[in-house]
Amino acid sequence: MERLTPRVRVVWLGLAIARAAILGGILVGAAIVLTRTGVWESAPAALVPAAAGVALLLALLRVLVVWLRYGVWRFELRDDDLYIERGVFTRVKTVVPYVRVQHVDSRRSPLERTTDLATVVVYTAGSRSSDVAIPGLTPERAEDLQESLRRLAIESAGEDAV
Secondary structure (H helix, E strand, C coil): CEECCCCHHHHHHHHHHHHHHHHHHHHHHHHHHHHHCCCCCCCCCCHHHHHHHHHHHHHHHHHHHHHHHHHHCEEEECCCEEEEEECCCCCEEEEEEHHHEEEEEEECCHHHHHCCCEEEEEEECCCCCCEEEEEEECHHHHHHHHHHHHHHHHHCCCCCCC
16 A cells, blocks of 8 residues: 655645644634633633633644544555555545546645645545545645546446446
8 A cells, every 4th residue: 555755744834833723823813812802800810820721732733633544544555445544533445436527637735836745636536525635745646546546447448346
C-alpha cells in the first residue's frame, strides 16, 4: 500500500494551527467578554487563563491528530478497484470500483503549491459521498495516478459494477 508524501503533514499542520488559533481566539475572547463587561458578575479570576489553557490543549491535540492521521492514510490501485484506508478516530476503508469512476481531477491549493503537493479527486457514480480525494501527492505522482485511474476506468467501462 502506498503512503502519502511526508510533506502533507506541513499542510495539515498549517490548517490545524489556523483552526486552533481561530477556536482559541473565540474561547479567550468569550472569556474576556464575560469577565470584563460585567455580563457574568461573579466570574472567576482564572477564567481567561483557563480558556487560554483549554485553547492550547486543543491545539496540541490537533497537532497529535495530524501525526496520527498521516500514519493511517494509505491507498492502493488494485486489479478492479481503488482502495483507501484513513481515519484516526473512525477508521474508514473505501473501495472504489473502476467501473464506477466518472472522472478524475487533480487540484493544488495555495498551501499545497507552497509545499509542492497535489490532491487527486475521483468522482464516482452515486449519490452519497460520491467523490474521494487522495491528498499529499507530488504533482508528478498526482498526474501519474490521474492517468492510471483514467485508463483503468476506460478499461473497465464494459464491466458490471456489482
